[in-house]
Amino acid sequence: MKTHNASGSRPILAAPGVKILLVGILVMAFLVPLALVQSIVDSRAGKRDEAELSIIEPSGGRLGIFGPFVAVPYEYKKGYDTIQGDVLVLADRLSIASSFSTEARKRGLFSAPIFAADLVVEGELSVAGVQAAAPAGARLRWGEARLVVELRDVRALRESPSVRWDGADLILRSHAKAGAVYPRAIAAPVAVAEGERHAFSARLALRGGRSIRFLEPAGEVRAALVGDWPSPSFRGYVSPTERSLSDSGFSARWYLPESSQSLPRAFDSSDLREREAESSSFGVDLLDGVDGYDAARRAVGYGLLFIVAPFAALFLFEVLTKSRVHLVQYVLIGLANCLFYLLLLSLSEVIGFGWAYASAALACPLLAGAYSAASLRSRLGLLMIPGLALLYAYLYVALRSEDYALLIGSLGLFALLAAAMYATRKIDWYGERVKGNGDDAESAAGGADSGEALDAGEEERP
Numbered sequence: 342m343k344t345h346n347a348s349g350s351r352p353i354l355a356a357p358g359v360k361i362l363l364v365g366i367l368v369m370a371f372l373v374p375l376a377l378v379q380s381i382v383d384s385r386a387g388k389r390d391e392a393e394l395s396i397i398e399p400s401g402g403r404l405g406i407f408g409p410f411v412a413v414p415y416e417y418k419k420g421y422d423t424i425q426g427d428v429l430v431l432a433d434r435l436s437i438a439s440s441f442s443t444e445a446r447k448r449g450l451f452s453a454p455i456f457a458a459d460l461v462v463e464g465e466l467s468v469a470g471v472q473a474a475a476p477a478g479a480r481l482r483w484g485e486a487r488l489v490v491e492l493r494d495v496r497a498l499r500e501s502p503s504v505r506w507d508g509a510d511l512i513l514r515s516h517a518k519a520g521a522v523y524p525r526a527i528a529a530p531v532a533v534a535e536g537e538r539h540a541f542s543a544r545l546a547l548r549g550g551r552s553i554r555f556l557e558p559a560g561e562v563r564a565a566l567v568g569d570w571p572s573p574s575f576r577g578y579v580s581p582t583e584r585s586l587s588d589s590g591f592s593a594r595w596y597l598p599e600s601s602q603s604l605p606r607a608f609d610s611s612d613l614r615e616r617e618a619e620s621s622s623f624g625v626d627l628l629d630g631v632d633g634y635d636a637a638r639r640a641v642g643y644g645l646l647f648i649v650a651p652f653a654a655l656f657l658f659e660v661l662t663k664s665r666v667h668l669v670q671y672v673l674i675g676l677a678n679c680l681f682y683l684l685l686l687s688l689s690e691v692i693g694f695g696w697a698y699a700s701a702a703l704a705c706p707l708l709a710g711a712y713s714a715a716s717l718r719s720r721l722g723l724l725m726i727p728g729l730a731l732l733y734a735y736l737y738v739a740l741r742s743e744d745y746a747l748l749i750g751s752l753g754l755f756a757l758l759a760a761a762m763y764a765t766r767k768i769d770w771y772g773e774r775v776k777g778n779g780d781d782a783e784s785a786a787g788g789a790d791s792g793e794a795l796d797a798g799e800e801e802r803p
Contacts, residue, residue: 401497404549577623633689746800
């Protein structure tokens with residue numbers, strides 16, 4: 342049974358004000374499925390991260406390198422305890438050259454880049470300021486000095502490293518003591534004394550996944566890196582002074598003068614910890630181009646707009662054509678637009694983000710437009726196809742232009758509001774009630790005029 346207003350002329354639910362209220366409640370209700378979609382995106386991203394970790398960890402994980410440097414042990418008494426530590430002496434001048442080749446390894450639907458890197462490191466090291474860097478009263482154990490290279494994971498070593506120290510070959514072996522920054526270190530004993538100067542070179546055959554970082558927080562450092570990955574991201578303490586990108590790979594060079602470094606060349610190892618050290622590292626991350634999960638998260642952020650826009654179109658259709666659209670029809674069209682994000686996420690894991698977006702942006706407007714035309718029994722419903730397609734094209738531009746997303750979004754909302762205002766500029770939102778009141782007033786005025794004219798006519802009769 343339909344509910345009518347007091348005059349009995351039209352259902353209360355058909356009144357524009359009531360319909361706007363109900364549609365607004367529906368819009369708020371659709372925040373729930375959008376939140377569920379967001380949780381699915383986060384869950385799939387978590388599975389991707391787990392799969393990536395299982396791919397790159399056996400190959401050494403994210404590669405981090407600290408050194409080569411000289412570590413001179415010290416000890417001193419503090420009460421009944423003996424405190425031990427190391428003074429680290431970094432190179433005056435260090436040159437790093439590296440080239441690596443990559444491959445994308447898959448596990449299920451997910452993949453991650455694995456690389457094999459060949460590093461050549463050369464430098465000069467002056468043993469100076471060691472006693473001053475040690476704690477007051479500490480005794481230096483010069484006979485236990487060692488040349489050290491620290492790695493985030495020793496599984497990154499593909500071969501035994503080759504090192505020359507003042508022209509003599511050294512063998513770096515795993516060191517029992519944890520590193521100053523990274524958990525593991527390889528080291529070889531060296532004979533050093535205060536005031537001496539030494540030259541060294543090392544060749545390291547390494548492997549890893551996703552990223553490579555160099556930590557050299559003292560001295561003058563030059564680094565050159567060449568790789569065959571097409572989408573690198575240079576990150577860290579300093580940007581490259583030179584870079585070159587192409588579809589076949591990249592090359593980059595870094596230069597850090599000693600005056601810009603964060604630590605002196607000789608310092609207590611307790612002054613350096615991994616968290617603080619990471620801020621002084623530099624290197625490259627190997628990206629996958631467009632991150633489908635990050636793009637999907639950002640797309641869901643625009644989800645409410647893609648609920649409001651078709652609802653507004655349906656409401657305008659009701660008002661302009663004096664048709665009736667049931668709330669169930671609103672719900673189904675809203676669900677069709679929510680489905681876009683699930684299609685985008687699932688397809689992007691299989692065919693890539695670009696093709697996934699095109700497929701989802703074609704399927705959902707076709708579904709919503711075809712349903713609108715059939716359920717409304719009007720070809721005007723087909724206008725939803727190009728309308729939603731334009732909205733999805735706008736969203737794609739916003740997703741690709743991250744720096745200008747706010748500007749693009751605000752301009753898009755302004756254009757939609759302007760279009761809605763233009764389409765409704767001549768609508769009488771009070772409907773038939775005001776129109777009827779106006780007719781009554783005109784009739785009353787007309788009747789009064791007739792009555793006055795009649796009176797005047799009667800007075801003129803003889």
